[in-house]
Amino acid sequence: MLMKLKLILLLITGLGMMLQGRCQSDIYLRVNQLGYLPQDHKEALLFSHSAVREPVLLIRSADNRPVLELKPEREKAENWGTFPFYYTLNFSAFTASGEYFLRTKKSGHRSSSFQIGAAAYGRHQETLLTFMRQQRCGYNPTLDMVCHEKDGRSFYGSLPDSTYVDLSGGWHDAGDQLKYLITGSYATAHMLMTFELYPEKFADEYNALGQPKSNGIPDILDEAKWGLDWIHKMHAAPDMLFHQVADDRDHRGFKIPNKDNSDYGWGENSYRAAYLATGEPQGLGEFKSQATGLANLAGRSAAAMALASRIWQSHLGDAVYAAKCRRAAISLYKLGREHEGYQQGNSYGAPYRYNEDTWADDMEWGAAELYALTGEKAYLEQAKAYALQSSNADSWTTKDTAAHYQRYPFINLGHFALHRHVDEEFKSILEGFYKAGIDYTRRRAERNPFHIGVPFIWCSNNLLTSLIAQMILYEKMSGDQQYQQFLARQRDWLFGRNPWGTSMFTGLPEGGEVPEDIHTSVYVLLGLDVPGGLVDGPIYRSIHDNLLGLTLNDPDEFAHLQNDHVVYQDDVGDYSTNEPTMDGTAGALLMMAHFGMEAEQSPIPELADGPGPFAPASSNRSNRISDKSEQQVDFLPGER
Structure with a gap:
């Protein structure tokens, strides 16, 4: 009888540990991985299979130091199934530049790292052009x-x-x-x-x-x-x-x-x-x-x-x-x-x-x-x-x-x-x-x-x-x-x-x-x-x-x-x-x-006589043409 009781206690303890482990592993933190500008609304989302009652820390990556403690705010919107508990983490008031991540205070779950600062989006408008060049037909x-x-x-x-x-x-x-x-x-x-x-x-x-x-x-x-x-x-x-x-x-x-x-x-x-x-x-x-x-x-x-x-x-x-x-x-x-x-x-x-x-x-x-x-x-x-x-x-x-x-x-x-x-x-x-x-x-x-x-x-x-x-x-x-x-x-x-x-x-x-x-x-x-x-x-x-x-x-x-x-x-x-x-x-x-950030250097100096901020790269470009040469532009078929 005593052996049976011990076995039952072990099973209960093991099941409890498994459930505790599941609850911990089922906590997910979601952030904008690219980052946030200093004055942005800054929100992360936490979701889990079970209620989360611990605070979340904003950690500075450089020295692993907590700089802010956040209280998860329960989302009341209808969920999409799978996870019944969603929480918003708002750190909009924090504006110091640097690299950070979020971590639950007790269970130690952490988010991806992200930037806060004016350079968070870098010059990735240029990165998108990299993909556009890959899509070119003709000469690629x-x-x-x-x-x-x-x-x-x-x-x-x-x-x-x-x-x-x-x-x-x-x-x-x-x-x-x-x-x-x-x-x-x-x-x-x-x-x-x-x-x-x-x-x-x-x-x-x-x-x-x-x-x-x-x-x-x-x-x-x-x-x-x-x-x-x-x-x-x-x-x-x-x-x-x-x-x-x-x-x-x-x-x-x-x-x-x-x-x-x-x-x-x-x-x-x-x-x-x-x-x-x-x-x-x-x-x-x-x-x-x-x-x-x-x-x-x-x-x-x-x-x-x-x-x-x-x-x-x-x-x-x-x-x-x-x-x-x-x-x-x-x-x-x-x-x-x-x-x-x-x-x-x-x-x-x-x-x-x-x-x-x-x-x-x-x-x-x-x-x-x-x-x-x-x-x-x-x-x-x-x-x-x-x-x-x-x-x-x-x-x-x-x-x-x-x-x-x-x-x-x-x-x-x-x-x-x-x-x-x-x-x-x-x-x-x-x-x-x-x-x-x-x-x-x-x-x-x-x-x-x-x-x-x-x-x-x-x-x-x-x-x-x-x-x-x-x-x-x-x-x-x-x-x-x-x-x-x-x-x-x-x-x-x-x-x-x-x-x-x-x-x-x-x-x-x-x-x-x-x-x-x-x-x-x-x-x-x-x-x-x-x-x-x-x-x-x-x-x-x-x-x-x-x-x-x-x-x-x-x-x-x-x-x-x-x-x-x-x-x-x-x-x-x-x-x-x-x-x-x-x-x-x-x-x-x-x-x-x-x-995104501005280009490091504008490619074309300002036109002295034009309304736009860019001008030819050099004064001898053939772009500056006389009225006579402008008349030599090709017409669409039948347009003449």
Whole structure:
């Protein structure tokens, strides 16, 4: 009997120790691994299977010394399952610069290290450009190779099918090697607007080919010009606009770009289909896209060209290229006016495509930028009309869900572009559009412990960076600072304040928990870890578990952290959550420039006679041309 009692006591003691150990090991601390600016709202999140009653210490890494004791504040928002206890740790009042980490006072659980200071975000806007250079088609400086020189052969429209057109260049869209004007036009225009807002944040360390050699032009403009030159090719004539090169016949496994095994009827690694926008449904295979016009593509391509014309004239003193972009902007916008409606992406053998079905927002943006460029009142009146037509009907921010890329771009930058040109009453209308979207997402955010306001549809990280940009621009427009805490929470999610404790950018921060097994060929086949790429991000489990062809290559390292609500997996087999995208990365540039440091040295001195802060690198540049030489600029076919 005594032996039985001892055995029972041992079992009880062992079980107690196991439960205590489980409780301790089930405490997770989540922080922004990149860090916090001194005046930021600074919050970490703690979650556990059981109640946490111990304080948490803020520890200075340099000497392992506690500098602040924090009391966990219980989150009352509905949890996502798995973990029933969530706590906020607020250390906003602490502003001393340095490297720190959080540690529970008794059990010793610690967070990742992070920075506090003005340099927390460094110059990582430049890091994002590193990823953009990796996505280049044509000459790829990351791989030092030339690919897809035979893009492409036309389908649909006025040209006979299979007519050769030179559409080389541009960017590969994501881990695959398709090229879309849908995403390329937005990426280009977003980069140009970001430069206009933050010219002092961008350095010159690479030349136009993306090689590590300065050329007197900020690198963000070199990258934007890669997109501009491709858009010029896509708009080969005033009545012509290509919208896509290649389709899902591309999806034949991982491949090096200059050894593309896809076959569009001319053999492997040869010509690829080039789709001419017609404003009507298209599709060479089983699945047809929907289309009602061209204005979505024409409008934002016009915005990109109008922005470029101003920048290349005022900042770079290149009147030749400025004139070329001006003519293209006018021509593209005219095409949009003549064919109002939207063109979607095309698929061939799978049901997945870019389902954009909005266009008034793009025409608003194009008209606003053209008014800024030309001063013609008709553009201003048209921009205002398109703004009212778009309102928030085109925005995902006031919706609970959307189809893949249905309401694209994920931010209406036309509202911001128009704002400076209108009277106070119309300014309030535009500010109200942004504010309504922010308020709607904030109400959604109050329903979860991470306070994240986006619906977790495909490319949720793109929605998040767009929401952050919308808050930044809203504050610039209105002066209203009430959303700074909400903004910080959205940003911090992207760098580790999330269930998985991971950054959503490859290589950021260096040495942190970051996406590693990403769904892209250069990683799988060459082992290249290119930093700066924004991955798609978590999606609803109800979407994730019904996707075709999604198979993990390795056991899920985050299996113990997953829940029934949203899923993220760092695995090359998960194309839905762990594939970095070109337009998502470009769309994060405004956010990164906003928080990042200034360039160490502006690449171009100030123009004596120009409105912009940059000028030619030297006085003998051919950019400064006479009126006579300006007349020698090439025209678009049929423009004379």
